[in-house]
Amino acid sequence: MNNYLENLNEEQRKPVLHTEGPLMVIAGAGSGKTRVLTYKIIHLLKKGVSPFNILALTFTNKAAKEMKERISKLTNDNQAKSIWMGTFHSVFARILRSESELIGYPPNFTIYDSYDSEKLISNIIKEMNLNKDFYKAKGIKNRVSSLKNSFITPKNYFNQPELIESDKLANRIQFGEIYRNYVNRCFKSAVMDFDDLLLKTNQLLNSSPETLIKYQKIFKYILVDEYQDTNYSQYLIIKSLADRYQNLCVVGDDSQSIYSFRGANIDNILNFKKNYPECTTYKLEQNYRSSKNIVEGANSLIKKNKFKIDKNIWTLNDSGSKIILNRSQNDNDEGRFVASNIFEEKNNHQLNNGSFAVLYRTNAQSRSIEDALRKINIDYQVFGGLSFYQRKEIKDVTAYLRLVVNSNDEESFRRIVNFPPRGIGLKTLEKLLIISERENISMYDTINIIDKYPKLFNKGVMGRITDFRNLIESLKIESKTKNADYVLTNVINGSGIIDFYRNEGSVESINRIENIEELRSGINDFILEQKELADGDTSITRYLQDISLYSETDKSFSSDRVSLMTIHMAKGLEFNVVYVVGIEENLFPSILSLNCSEDLEEERRLFYVAMTRAKDKLILSHCDFRFKWGNIIECEPSRFIDEVDIEYIEKNNFKEEFKPTIDNNISRIRKLRKRGFVNVNKVDNNNSPIINIVVNDIVEHQRFGLGLVEKIEGDIQNKKATINFKIGGRKTILLKFAKLKIKKGT
DNA sequence: TTTTCAAGAATTTTT
DNA sequence: TTCTTGAAAA
Numbered sequence: 055m056n057n058y059l060e061n062l063n064e065e066q067r068k069p070v071l072h073t074e075g076p077l078m079v080i081a082g083a084g085s086g087k088t089r090v091l092t093y094k095i096i097h098l099l100k101k102g103v104s105p106f107n108i109l110a111l112t113f114t115n116k117a118a119k120e121m122k123e124r125i126s127k128l129t130n131d132n133q134a135k136s137i138w139m140g141t142f143h144s145v146f147a148r149i150l151r152s153e154s155e156l157i158g159y160p161p162n163f164t165i166y167d168s169y170d171s172e173k174l175i176s177n178i179i180k181e182m183n184l185n186k187d188f189y190k191a192k193g194i195k196n197r198v199s200s201l202k203n204s205f206i207t208p209k210n211y212f213n214q215p216e217l218i219e220s221d222k223l224a225n226r227i228q229f230g231e232i233y234r235n236y237v238n239r240c241f242k243s244a245v246m247d248f249d250d251l252l253l254k255t256n257q258l259l260n261s262s263p264e265t266l267i268k269y270q271k272i273f274k275y276i277l278v279d280e281y282q283d284t285n286y287s288q289y290l291i292i293k294s295l296a297d298r299y300q301n302l303c304v305v306g307d308d309s310q311s312i313y314s315f316r317g318a319n320i321d322n323i324l325n326f327k328k329n330y331p332e333c334t335t336y337k338l339e340q341n342y343r344s345s346k347n348i349v350e351g352a353n354s355l356i357k358k359n360k361f362k363i364d365k366n367i368w369t370l371n372d373s374g375s376k377i378i379l380n381r382s383q384n385d386n387d388e389g390r391f392v393a394s395n396i397f398e399e400k401n402n403h404q405l406n407n408g409s410f411a412v413l414y415r416t417n418a419q420s421r422s423i424e425d426a427l428r429k430i431n432i433d434y435q436v437f438g439g440l441s442f443y444q445r446k447e448i449k450d451v452t453a454y455l456r457l458v459v460n461s462n463d464e465e466s467f468r469r470i471v472n473f474p475p476r477g478i479g480l481k482t483l484e485k486l487l488i489i490s491e492r493e494n495i496s497m498y499d500t501i502n503i504i505d506k507y508p509k510l511f512n513k514g515v516m517g518r519i520t521d522f523r524n525l526i527e528s529l530k531i532e533s534k535t536k537n538a539d540y541v542l543t544n545v546i547n548g549s550g551i552i553d554f555y556r557n558e559g560s561v562e563s564i565n566r567i568e569n570i571e572e573l574r575s576g577i578n579d580f581i582l583e584q585k586e587l588a589d590g591d592t593s594i595t596r597y598l599q600d601i602s603l604y605s606e607t608d609k610s611f612s613s614d615r616v617s618l619m620t621i622h623m624a625k626g627l628e629f630n631v632v633y634v635v636g637i638e639e640n641l642f643p644s645i646l647s648l649n650c651s652e653d654l655e656e657e658r659r660l661f662y663v664a665m666t667r668a669k670d671k672l673i674l675s676h677c678d679f680r681f682k683w684g685n686i687i688e689c690e691p692s693r694f695i696d697e698v699d700i701e702y703i704e705k706n707n708f709k710e711e712f713k714p715t716i717d718n719n720i721s722r723i724r725k726l727r728k729r730g731f732v733n734v735n736k737v738d739n740n741n742s743p744i745i746n747i748v749v750n751d752i753v754e755h756q757r758f759g760l761g762l763v764e765k766i767e768g769d770i771q772n773k774k775a776t777i778n779f780k781i782g783g784r785k786t787i788l789l790k791f792a793k794l795k796i797k798k799g800t
Numbered sequence: 801t802t803t804t805c806a807a808g809a810a811t812t813t814t815t
Numbered sequence: 816t817t818c819t820t821g822a823a824a825a
Binding site: 113114115141142143144167168248249251252312313315316415416417418438472475477478479480481482603605606607620621622623641642644645646647660682683 | 801802809810811812813814815
């Protein structure tokens with residue numbers, strides 16, 4: 055493998071050969087970015103750099119795994135296994151575990167996913183008795199996350215009047231207090247959330263100069279992929295680690311920056327030159343992936359963005375077929391169109407299902423596509439949405455494991471202390487929380503001292519709590535000597551989870567039992583996999599870390615399934631035929647991005663990412679009507695469609711006139727109703743609500759609001775009702791004039 | 801303490 | 816429409 059450089063073109067070879075000093079590679083979509091990274095690492099290894107001195111940060115765990123495999127194959131040795139390669143989160147989680155004492159954490163700290171964090175925040179809001187209308191857990195969590203990603207701790211927060219002011223204006227004056235509580239509770243629980251993995255790394259590197267120097271010396275060569283989607287925290291980590299040798303190579307494409315909602319800061323890439331004046335910039339502009347129509351169509355769109363690095367993406371590939379623009383009547387039709395089109399393409403071009411992807415803006419859009427594919431028996435795989443590890447039963451089982459590993463973990467404790475139900479209810483938990491605060495210990499540890507509070511608990515409760523502790527303690531002892539699978543088996547048996555679901559006996563419960571079985575086989579795969587690795591780690595702690603950092607993008611592809619996913623998830627992937635569906639105003643671009651030009655530009659970049667996933671064929675699609683929350687709403691084609699130069703587009707399915715089908719009439723009426731043009735009372739003449747009102751119905755009156763029907767009298771034409779309104783009291787109303795809505799029949 | 805039922809909210813994107 | 820939450824009943 056001496057001629058490895060011959061596998062690169064001229065512009066790819068330059069950054070590969072440039073090993074010393076800072077460099078930035080601006081790599082257009084499909085220009086061989088991964089290839090450059092792979093060969094650059096190979097080149098470093100060939101030059102004699104030890105794999106232990108290379109840090110390569112990728113966007114997904116799967117990307118890391120694949121790159122390692124590729125390197126191993128090309129170098130024909132085992133060195134790749136020893137490279138520090140992975141996502142920011144997983145690499146630094148690993149480092150934090152081995153250095154945890156330096157920042158006051160035990161090495162077996164738990165990692166909370168967003169769901170756990172939100173739950174904890176919502177508990178804190180409840181405990182603080184705050185108004186739920188102003189303090190929504192999700193919003194608070196997002197703000198906490200963005201502060202952490204900007205490296206603003208609670209202490210910094212309280213030192214910045216403008217931050218406090220902005221929360222005051224948003225009616226969240228207590229935000230700082232929540233933030234502080236949240237951070238304290240996490241610390242007390244020996245927990246880090248996703249953002250902590252980066253923030254604590256920075257704290258570690260800042261507070262301990264020896265540690266900083268140690269890792270600077272280890273990471274002589276640093277490579278960062280998808281640099282356009284790094285946030286400030288990540289920027290700081292890289293900056294301090296690369297400070298000694300300055301051998302930093304960042305690769306990215308500003309036109310594909312799509313994660314600002316997660317704190318990604320496009321300025322990191324736009325300002326790289328400013329931060330590293332010595333840096334060399336290379337550009338990869340030749341696209342090898344897509345046909346000319348696709349490349350140029352995408353170029354014509356992204357031109358509309360103001361903030362970007364100048365580049366000219368070109369290709370030698372054939373023109374290929376034009377980009378197809380489909381218009382469907384509604385989302386179900388769109389699904390049917392996609393499904394039948396896949397069917398045709400498959401037959402005409404001998405493609406397997408894995409060559410196709412359907413991309414959309416929001417996860418909820420997958421359903422109509424799924425229905426249509428299922429109907430004509432095309433296998434598909436949905437990426438995203440609720441992942442396996444987020445299922446209730448899986449979260450429950452892993453909560454037991456988490457509690458075994460780290461019994462200070464409050465969320466896991468709360469989650470399973472009474473699941474399956476064992477008579478330890480909310481009241482008991484409240485008491486335990488009070489004790490835990492008074493004694494400054496974790497909720498689990500309060501169990502050991504409840505006999506100090508005999509007045510608070512009756513005998514039954516006391517016994518049940520102790521039983522629970524004994525269960526966890528015996529699992530803890532096992533976990534010290536036995537492997538993860540053994541402990542998991544005893545969690546399942548000891549907790550009674552399986553029995554609980556078996557007793558329920560519903561289809562859903564059986565499904566849950568199967569999922570738990572699947573988890574068990576997953577844990578065995580994990581053990582086998584780790585045993586193969588040089589630095590393999592088969593501990594439960596490691597297993598729990600892996601699954602909490604697991605993402606849906608890490609799921610493996612199947613060549614005989616069509617892939618369905620959001621565009622965000624499709625970053626870095628390519629498919630022969632790509633359908634982008636739901637390209638409508640307010641959906642894509644998202645309605646939330648409309649009043650901010652930066653956000654709108656990001657949506658445009660997202661659309662650019664979607665288009666450039668396609669190799670041979672790109673099909674864009676939009677509908678006239680779409681289901682939302684049980685209503686049909688009218689949709690306009692997205693502005694982005696007009697922004698793609700018309701010469702690359704071929705319109706399809708454009709029937710200017712609809713034949714009104716029954717379906718269509720219903721949708722018109724619903725649409726009009728929604729706009730308030732059709733009075734609900736008049737639509738269904740035959741079974742008008744007026745006639746249907748009976749005693750004890752709760753009705754809503756335009757002026758008086760809600761009321762209870764107490765009496766009905768009179769003949770059909772002059773029916774009168776006596777209604778007791780919450781506001782306004784008892785009234786007798788002539789039904790033929792009143793516009794009443796039935797809210798509830800009792 | 802647990803179960804049941806009805807009302808209300810919810811949809812951007814994710815490590 | 817589906818999921819979550821809260822109150823009432825068992």
